[in-house]
Amino acid sequence: MPMEKIKRIIPYAVVLLTSVFFWVLACRFACETRSGNLGPDFWPKLLLGLTMVVCLYEIAKITLFHRDQASDDDAGEVKAEAPKHYPGLLIIGTLMTVAYVYFVSILGFILCTFLYLVLFMIVGRYRKVWVIAVNSVIGTVLFVVIFMKAVYVSLPLGQGPFQQFSLLILKMLGIR
């Protein structure tokens, strides 16, 4: 089978296998229903079944009727100039976002957000250091004031010394 076909089949195969996995899980829902009534597994199973059917149809279509150049869906469409890709930036940005979520409860919203703002702008290829610093400080303070003082969102303060640091900043801002 040509590589292009396999590439096109992969997403549907993944969705199909995931659907099978969830179908098995749905079979294990613990519930007693009156005989003849639809149980809590019916609706998810219906959706999973339909997903499987659609995936199988698409896989069959690609395997049996696939054209080399373009799919039916792209037929007749003029291909736009593809934008440049920066996979490195994407991976770093994603990892930073994951790290933010992991560390926000440890470092607290204030410190974690400041660091995230600085680093994300740098990763986004922005190089004006002063603008980054000023934006990050003002941005963090502004968000803390708006959301903790005006909107009353209880943003994470962090743990141990980081919590003390957050409380100090909040005291300075007149929030606590």
Next chain:
Amino acid sequence: MLDILSHLGVGFLNCFQPVNLIFLFVGIVVGLLVGVLPGLTLVMGVILVLPFTYAMDVTPAIVLLTAMYVSGTYGGAPTSILFRIPGEPIHVPLLWDGYAMAKQGQAAKALGWTICAALVGGLFSAVIMVTLSEPVAKFALTFSTPEYFAIVLFGLTSVVSLGGGSLTNALISLFFGLLIATVGVDATYGTPRFAFGSPILMDGIEFLTVMVGAYGVGEVLTRLGEGFTTVPVETVGAMKTRMPSFKEAWGIWMTFARSSILGTVIGIVPGAGATIASFVTYGVEAQYGKRKEEMGNGIPEGIVAPQAAATASVGGALIPLLTLGIPGSGATAVILGAFLLHGIQPGPQIFITSTAMVYTVFASMFLGIILMSVVGYIAIKPLVKILDFPESVVSTFIMLLCFIGAFSIRNSISDLWLMVAFGVVGYVFEKIKFPIAPMVLGTILGPLAESSFMTTMISFQNDWTIFFSRPISGIVMVLTVIALILPLMKKYRKIRHMKKAT
């Protein structure tokens, strides 16, 4: 009718209360900014503003979001016309005649036509919205679960069929969204489903988390992967707007009328928002307009048609949201979220329980459209200057708003993890050409679809023919089938046409 007018009068009075007026103005300005920035879509903008509304009363919150929705349909027009940078897909048709007119040295006139079109289209749809909403709501009070299921199903299938692109991908996206909505304790039997023992998953997945992740984080990641390539803007020199004279506008009254009506109707259909309205009306104008041969060469009809329809679609989209509690687009889904966060369930009852609030929102639409035109007329220069903002800085703040938005729904870090996961899903969907909108609408409408389906099955002894045998649900089910068949026929015709050509 007199009742409606008197309620609307009270709505206008409420609108002039300082707090509502301030948020109306803020909504208009923020909506215009969101429309200008290419990295920030209208839906994303409305999502990002949502956390700010948590501490607000429901009326100013909805006024703010609705104002953003309205002005977002105009915001990207100036940059499309002047720099060929459409802030939103809505404004792509404006490139064809708007930019062409600007190149002929008539940029001020082109901008004037856009404002005029937004004003006429918006006001027209607002009138239709006010006139139709209450009667539709009264009619909807007679609906039972089969009708609700049929309507939700129609909404979901029209999202799939009108989205363009691959039908199978859209269906998978939709089923995935509906499946997300099943996570948590089942409403009928109280059985935990796909919760994996996690307390947060037991409570289900909030659709706002899905929206923030898929639209917000996903979009920023996509643009980061493209290196945040901001297009440099030309100098902002003598930039002004010149409104067309009454005589000129009257000369193309048919275009105004046709586009406003079409825009409103398209807005009512779930899944077909401002973008589809804008493209469809341009196409209709190019096929049936008086000057169809000149379309694309910088004529007013090519500007008026898409802009009037885009703004008119807003009033249309609010009708199913307010009367049935069914959002037909991403932006109305966020507005639904704002309602729910404030403990109000939109639907036919809202006209009985929250009449003042509903009519204040209606009145704010009229004022908002007028205010948008005035701000758009005066502030064209600073508006366009926004394009100079570095995209990486803007995107960083978008991410921050996403974090706060997802966190503050339930004050839970677990929601942040879910948001990141849906951000990755949004990115992957973008890459493999799976549309995001069906997934999001599936997540939103999933609980209503399942509960109305299950209740119908229990009430009617598993007789599925009930959906076809009751008159209203039967008609809607037929429309659903048509909505699914139409794109297939279109595709078949396209393939045949291509085969003939080769």
